[in-house]
Amino acid sequence: MARRVVVTGLGVLAPNGHGLTEFESALREGRSGIRFYPKLAELKFGCQVGGAPQGVEEIKERYFSEEQRFSMKSTVIAFGAIAAVDCWRDAGFDVPESTSEEPDFDTGAIIGTGVAGIDLMCGFAGPMIDGGRTRRMGSTIVEQVMCSGVSARIGGLLGLGGQVSTNSSACTTGTEAIVEAYWQIQAGRAKRMLAGGAEGDSHYTWGSFDAMRVLAANRNQEPERASRPMSASASGFVPGSGAGMLMLESLESALERGARIYAEVLGGQVNSGGQRQGGSMTAPNPLGVQRCIRGALDAAGIRGEEVDAINGHLTATIADPREIASWQAALEVSPKRFPPINSTKSLIGHTLGAAGGIECVASVLELDRGFVHGSLNCEDLHPELEPYRDSIHGETIELEPRIVAKASFGFGDVNGCVIFGKWDSQHNNFDKE
Amino acid sequence: MEHQATFDRVIGIIKPFVKNTDNLATASEETRLLEDLGVNSARLVDIVLAFEDEFDIAIDDESADRVQTLGDAVAVIQEKLQ
Numbered sequence: 369m370a371r372r373v374v375v376t377g378l379g380v381l382a383p384n385g386h387g388l389t390e391f392e393s394a395l396r397e398g399r400s401g402i403r404f405y406p407k408l409a410e411l412k413f414g415c416q417v418g419g420a421p422q423g424v425e426e427i428k429e430r431y432f433s434e435e436q437r438f439s440m441k442s443t444v445i446a447f448g449a450i451a452a453v454d455c456w457r458d459a460g461f462d463v464p465e466s467t468s469e470e471p472d473f474d475t476g477a478i479i480g481t482g483v484a485g486i487d488l489m490c491g492f493a494g495p496m497i498d499g500g501r502t503r504r505m506g507s508t509i510v511e512q513v514m515c516s517g518v519s520a521r522i523g524g525l526l527g528l529g530g531q532v533s534t535n536s537s538a539c540t541t542g543t544e545a546i547v548e549a550y551w552q553i554q555a556g557r558a559k560r561m562l563a564g565g566a567e568g569d570s571h572y573t574w575g576s577f578d579a580m581r582v583l584a585a586n587r588n589q590e591p592e593r594a595s596r597p598m599s600a601s602a603s604g605f606v607p608g609s610g611a612g613m614l615m616l617e618s619l620e621s622a623l624e625r626g627a628r629i630y631a632e633v634l635g636g637q638v639n640s641g642g643q644r645q646g647g648s649m650t651a652p653n654p655l656g657v658q659r660c661i662r663g664a665l666d667a668a669g670i671r672g673e674e675v676d677a678i679n680g681h682l683t684a685t686i687a688d689p690r691e692i693a694s695w696q697a698a699l700e701v702s703p704k705r706f707p708p709i710n711s712t713k714s715l716i717g718h719t720l721g722a723a724g725g726i727e728c729v730a731s732v733l734e735l736d737r738g739f740v741h742g743s744l745n746c747e748d749l750h751p752e753l754e755p756y757r758d759s760i761h762g763e764t765i766e767l768e769p770r771i772v773a774k775a776s777f778g779f780g781d782v783n784g785c786v787i788f789g790k791w792d793s794q795h796n797n798f799d800k801e
Numbered sequence: 802m803e804h805q806a807t808f809d810r811v812i813g814i815i816k817p818f819v820k821n822t823d824n825l826a827t828a829s830e831e832t833r834l835l836e837d838l839g840v841n842s843a844r845l846v847d848i849v850l851a852f853e854d855e856f857d858i859a860i861d862d863e864s865a866d867r868v869q870t871l872g873d874a875v876a877v878i879q880e881k882l883q
Contacts, residue, residue, distance in 0.1 A: 434816075435819065435820055
């Protein structure tokens with residue numbers, strides 16, 4: 369029998385807030401984390417704005433020893449480690465002080481990233497190696513630039529003894545990690561999985577997207593208005609960075625230890641559009657997207673009309689109207705009955721491999737606390753979205769959603785969708801099955 | 802350089818790499834970096850690089866491999882200083 373899976377911890381380090389209290393208030397108040405970066409102007413980027421967590425060095429000093437910080441120079445590792453420690457503590461556990469005890473064999477981690485330690489590779493290791501100074505680099509490069517560097521670091525900090533791995537599927541990464549972890553617990557292979565994504569703050573990453581002309585390059589003087597999902601004036605996404613994690617746990621384990629339960633993971637799906645039928649390396653096959661969403665609904669055993677709110681992928685490109693059309697087709701509801709849909713990226717930019725993680729934290733907070741956060745900068749709604757006007761809110765609405773759907777889509781034509789249900793101990797009898 | 806002065810500087814250099822900081826306060830020449838101080842074995846590379854920078858010396862791989870205790874470190878450094 370498939371085990372039920374619940375969310376018992378959250379951790380977030382976002383451009384507009386660190387920790388649940390700050391992040392929730394930023395979501396509710398529509399506080400943007402997008403800033404102008406003079407360095408990007410010096411480097412002649414088209415897009416000179418972005419989102420990065422603030423005060424990270426100070427947080428690192430509070431959270432980690434000097435010995436631990438020595439190999440935490442890559443921002444993806446630092447961001448991931450901070451959010452993971454927060455999530456771990458939020459789930460009711462202490463960070464082990466000693467490394468001599470037995471690991472927690474019941475807990476694993478799937479922590480994804482899009483580009484791993486590119487900041488350290490391009491900014492330090494590359495010049496050192498090319499300059500003939502390889503033997504002066506020290507021992508910490510591999511562990512910080514290997515794709516699994518972020519999960520490896522977190523596994524060691526927390527003493528995790530289950531599967532500890534990093535997944536990578538471009539901008540689907542964080543959501544995919546959560547679906548994968550959900551499947552592991554559902555199948556009884558783990559009691560708990562820390563799951564989510566992290567993306568470092570690096571102009572080398574952002575520059576690679578700037579070169580593609582896919583970033584918003586026309587609002588450098590008004591950064592908070594630059595990320596404009598669903599708007600007629602959307603001209604590309606704003607790059608971001610950070611980390612977001614969920615502690616997923618079997619319901620049985622959560623009840624046994626009296627853990628606080630935020631939400632239930634009702635279902636999930638990942639798939640690919642195969643880069644066919646209009647899909648490509650950089651654009652989704654709409655049929656793939658729709659099948660992914662339907663697959664998640666089927667896994668959850670719910671009908672599309674039962675979805676009360678959607679946290680979209682919605683990056684502020686021409687794909688936004690197509691995404692909403694796919695949601696509508698998959699949910700099989702008329703535009704008039706379409707649920708509220710929002711874009712966390714309007715507040716923090718597109719945090720790439722971390723996006724699914726951070727946006728799932730937002731979705732679970734909405735379920736737990738009873739709101740649907742507003743989307744900034746969509747006053748000039750895209751004309752194709754006119755039929756959905758009543759579902760798109762610039763300001764936060766007070767609503768008690770029972771079911772929130774979250775999807776992410778990534779380069780490679782890959783998709784991920786997860787369905788969260790409100791946890792209500794009165795109506796969630798363990799014997800339900 | 803005085804033996805004790807070198808020892809004290811070695812302690813200062815390795816401090817950021819030490820996990821068992823309690824053992825550092827009572828460290829002697831016989832104290833082992835990995836077993837007693839909990840230094841991650843990969844970090845021996847970084848410690849040797851730090852010795853090179855701090856004392857302005859070059860430490861070859863063979864000499865670096867000899868560093869197991871604090872006393873070994875002092876001996877290698879003093880040898881390279883001559």
